[in-house]
Amino acid sequence: MALSPALRELQRDLESEANALSKIQKDISKNHQVRKQYIVQLGENELVLKELDLLKEDANVYKLIGPVLVKQDLAEARANVNKRIEYITAELKRLEGILRDFENKQTSKKESIMKLQQKIQGAQAGKTKA
Amino acid sequence: MAASEVKGKAIALDSVYSPEETAKAVHRVEEVVAERRRELDGLRRFAAENSSLSSLVQRLPDETFHDIMVPFGGVAFFPGRLIHTNELLVLLGEGYYAERSAKQTAEILQRRGKSLEDQIDFLKATIADLEAEAKFFSSTATEAAEGLVEIREEYIEHSQDNISGSSSSKRDEDIEREKDEEYKRVMARLNELEMEEQEAGSDGEEDADEVEQPGISEMEEESDEEEEMTSTNEFRTHRADISFSEPKEATAIGKMISQPKVPAAKVVTFSIPEEQPVSTSESIIPSQIQHYATLKPTDNPEESKTSHKSMMGSSTRRAFTGSIVEHDHGLAPIHPQISTPADQPPSSNPSRPVSRFKLQKGSR
Numbered sequence: 001m002a003l004s005p006a007l008r009e010l011q012r013d014l015e016s017e018a019n020a021l022s023k024i025q026k027d028i029s030k031n032h033q034v035r036k037q038y039i040v041q042l043g044e045n046e047l048v049l050k051e052l053d054l055l056k057e058d059a060n061v062y063k064l065i066g067p068v069l070v071k072q073d074l075a076e077a078r079a080n081v082n083k084r085i086e087y088i089t090a091e092l093k094r095l096e097g098i099l100r101d102f103e104n105k106q107t108s109k110k111e112s113i114m115k116l117q118q119k120i121q122g123a124q125a126g127k128t129k130a
Numbered sequence: 131m132a133a134s135e136v137k138g139k140a141i142a143l144d145s146v147y148s149p150e151e152t153a154k155a156v157h158r159v160e161e162v163v164a165e166r167r168r169e170l171d172g173l174r175r176f177a178a179e180n181s182s183l184s185s186l187v188q189r190l191p192d193e194t195f196h197d198i199m200v201p202f203g204g205v206a207f208f209p210g211r212l213i214h215t216n217e218l219l220v221l222l223g224e225g226y227y228a229e230r231s232a233k234q235t236a237e238i239l240q241r242r243g244k245s246l247e248d249q250i251d252f253l254k255a256t257i258a259d260l261e262a263e264a265k266f267f268s269s270t271a272t273e274a275a276e277g278l279v280e281i282r283e284e285y286i287e288h289s290q291d292n293i294s295g296s297s298s299s300k301r302d303e304d305i306e307r308e309k310d311e312e313y314k315r316v317m318a319r320l321n322e323l324e325m326e327e328q329e330a331g332s333d334g335e336e337d338a339d340e341v342e343q344p345g346i347s348e349m350e351e352e353s354d355e356e357e358e359m360t361s362t363n364e365f366r367t368h369r370a371d372i373s374f375s376e377p378k379e380a381t382a383i384g385k386m387i388s389q390p391k392v393p394a395a396k397v398v399t400f401s402i403p404e405e406q407p408v409s410t411s412e413s414i415i416p417s418q419i420q421h422y423a424t425l426k427p428t429d430n431p432e433e434s435k436t437s438h439k440s441m442m443g444s445s446t447r448r449a450f451t452g453s454i455v456e457h458d459h460g461l462a463p464i465h466p467q468i469s470t471p472a473d474q475p476p477s478s479n480p481s482r483p484v485s486r487f488k489l490q491k492g493s494r
Contacts, residue, residue: 044223047245051222051238060229062219069219069227077226084224 007123014116021109028102035095042088049081143270143278152271159264163257170253177246184239191216191232 052074055061061077062069072080190196193215200210218235219227230238 041224047242048223048226051228051241052226055228062227062229064225064227072226081224081226 004127007120007127010116010120010123014113014120017109017113017116021106021113024102024106024109028099028106031095031099031102035092035099038088038092038095042085042092045081045085045088049078049085052078052081139282141280141282143274143280146280147270147274149271149275152267152274156264156267156271159260159267163260163264166253166257166260170250170257173246173250173253177243177250180239180243180246184236184243187218187232187235187239190218 052061055074057074059074061072061074063072063077064070190212194213196212196215198210198212199207201207216232218230218232220230220235220238221227222238
């Protein structure tokens with residue numbers, strides 16, 4: 001019975017580790033979703049930029065702001081879209097970095113959980129023998 | 131590699147891939163496929179909408195106005211009239227609108243349709259990939275369920291010599307040792323011959339006839355030895371017949387080792403253009419073997435050797451593994467009466483190398 005508290009401790013550790021791991025996995029899936037959204041937006045913006053580039057200089061361009069259409073300069077619209085694309089790509093890069101970070105954490109957590117499980121198994125084996 | 135040794139191990143496939151796990155994998159992949167299919171359906175709907183819109187836009191400017199029922203609040207309609215049929219505000223995305231004519235709008239819609247098509251194609255390819263994956267998984271699952279066994283065997287690389295031989299390692303070793311001994315013997319004999327050659331060369335200047343006789347035996351022996359060696363050492367046999375009265379007066383001495391004491395020695399390889407017709411005509415050119423040529427400053431003993439060699443070459447069609455001796459241009463041409471082998475017309479001389487070569491070839 002002397003091993004029992006140690007075993008309990010190990011199991012508590014394991015539980016907390018498992019919780020941390022599931023949290024990381026949640027974060028990763030969230031990250032994936034955000035990234036997906038950004039990728040869609042990037043595609044749309046690129047399409048817009050392509051169309052804007054195809055327009056003649058004297059074409060009328062409007063931007064929908066709230067309920068009204070505001071007339072915009074074509075060059076300004078292009079600059080805006082370009083800026084937006086830049087922003088999105090930067091954001092995507094950032095998210096990618098975060099994702100890599102999360103994945104590293106995930107693997108390390110998995111390893112520690114494996115170790116804990118082995119320890120618990122060893123402890124249980126010792127207990128049954130004793 | 132004793133016969134009793136276990137050469138491989140058999141692994142039951144269902145111990146590696148349990149049927150339940152594979153079934154799960156199949157299920158997961160199929161779910162993904164279904165999701166992709168939904169996406170594909172959405173894209174197809176977009177494409178259809180796009181094309182119907184495109185046809186509408188193209189029809190609109192046919193009239194200056196259209197009588198239409200204007201939707202009002204989703205439940206009611208009232209009659210109205212659509213004017214300015216050639217002025218359209220096109221949503222480019224991200225809240226940007228552009229004022230475009232019907233024709234320009236149609237162009238935009240066409241481009242959009244194209245990008246939609248691309249996306250559809252991409253999705254189709256993805257689905258095909260995933261389906262292949264699912265098929266592979268399911269086949270693995272059935273195989274595992276049927277109790278298929280995977281056999282793994284270490285791959286042991288056989289060297290070229292013992293492919294035909296037995297797989298017993300002891301015999302391999304024996305063969306290797308034999309080969310080594312043979313090689314040593316051959317090399318020792320070569321060195322011996324080398325010495326003799328050098329001696330002969332040194333006093334050959336005084337007496338050409340004396341040199342000539344040992345020369346023959348030397349050359350033939352050497353060539354035999356060499357062929358042995360080439361076969362044992364896995365060199366490819368080089369069946370080049372050298373025409374010794376070529377423009378450059380290249381002559382061959384059946385020797386692997388060049389004689390550095392010779393002052394006017396020139397080193398040639400078979401890549402020299404003048405040599406190429408000779409070698410290529412024989413169609414076997416071991417590019418990895420370099421032939422070093424030696425040149426003796428003397429005329430008489432050299433030429434006598436040359437003639438022997440060429441005779442030997444034409445008569446036995448021996449593998450030529452030796453070196454090429456290339457005379458300087460400044461040297462006197464080989465005397466026809468000495469250098470001409472029996473099966474070659476005496477009229478051939480350095481000025482007519484091609485015809486002579488052809489003759490040599492034809493005599494084969």
